[in-house]
Amino acid sequence: MDIQDTSTYNGTGVTTTFTGTSGTLLTKAAGAGFTTTSATTIFNPDANVTLTSGTFTFNNLTLSPTITAAHTYTFGSGALTVNGDFTINPTSSGSNLLTVNMGADITVGTTKTTTIQRTTSATATLITKPSATTYNLSTGNLTTSTGGTLDATGSTSSITVAGNWTN
Numbered sequence: 001m002d003i004q005d006t007s008t009y010n011g012t013g014v015t016t017t018f019t020g021t022s023g024t025l026l027t028k029a030a031g032a033g034f035t036t037t038s039a040t041t042i043f044n045p046d047a048n049v050t051l052t053s054g055t056f057t058f059n060n061l062t063l064s065p066t067i068t069a070a071h072t073y074t075f076g077s078g079a080l081t082v083n084g085d086f087t088i089n090p091t092s093s094g095s096n097l098l099t100v101n102m103g104a105d106i107t108v109g110t111t112k113t114t115t116i117q118r119t120t121s122a123t124a125t126l127i128t129k130p131s132a133t134t135y136n137l138s139t140g141n142l143t144t145s146t147g148g149t150l151d152a153t154g155s156t157s158s159i160t161v162a163g164n165w166t167n
Contacts (some may be wrong), residue, residue, distance in 0.1 A: 001026050003054075008033030015040045021047035024076065028054030040084075043073065052076040052103075060084035066091045067122060074130070075103040082108045086139070087115045088148070092122035101130035108139035110162045118147030124128055129155035142166070 001018070003009050009028075009068050010034055018025040025043060030055070040060040043051050048071050051063075055078035063073060067090050086108045090098035099160045108114050114137070116124050124147060130134050137150075138160040145152055152159060 003028045003032040003034060005029045005121040007041060008035065010035045011039045011041070012037045013039055016041060017042040017044065017052075019045050020046045021045045023051065024050040024053045026052050026054075026056070028052075028056060028078075030054070046071065048072045050074045050076060052078060052080070054078045055080075055104075057081040057083065058086075060087075062087045062089070063098070063100060063124075064089045064091070065098065067096045068092070068094075070099070072101060074101040075106075077103045079104045080106045082106070082112065082114075084109065085113050087113065087117075088124045089115065089117050089119055090122040090124050091119040093120060095121045095123065098122060098124045100124070100126045102126070102128055102135040103130075105136045108137075110140045112139070113141040113143060114139040115143045115145070116148030116150060117143070117145035123147040123149070125134070125149040125151050128152045128159070130155040131152040136160070138162075140158070 044065040053076040
């Protein structure tokens with residue numbers, strides 16, 4: 001989806017799912033609008049993709065693909081705000097890894113939860129320093145369940161948890 005300069009996407013109260021397998025799945029120009037109040041945005045392609053280009057505010061954001069091989073999702077360089085919950089939860093019949101590369105700071109609501117987990121045999125990793133640049137994660141609560149990893153290796157990222165950090 002490409003939201004141009006004076007256009008607005010209004011996804012209030014609905015679930016919007018992105019399943020594309022190439023390119024950047026969600027692009028927003030600087031003057032465009034993107035409204036997802038009381039909504040859930042889901043990305044679930046079985047592919048290596050760039051998820052966003054532009055600065056976004058989501059309500060609930062879920063990355064929940066069924067993957068048949070290891071894949072990498074990369075957020076673009078615009079900051080992300082998630083006013084609801086941020087969930088990374090891949091499914092796979094094999095031990096396939098979903099790597100999620102941050103491309104900018106991610107801020108999740110102070111009473112909301114970032115969850116990194118798996119279903120079945122998949123694994124999931126959120127990386128705060130996917131290249132030479134370090135990004136910050138701020139969240140209300142952080143849950144890393146079995147098969148879920150928050151990777152800040154070699155990074156000077158600030159990881160701020162306002163509530164509980166459960167591992």
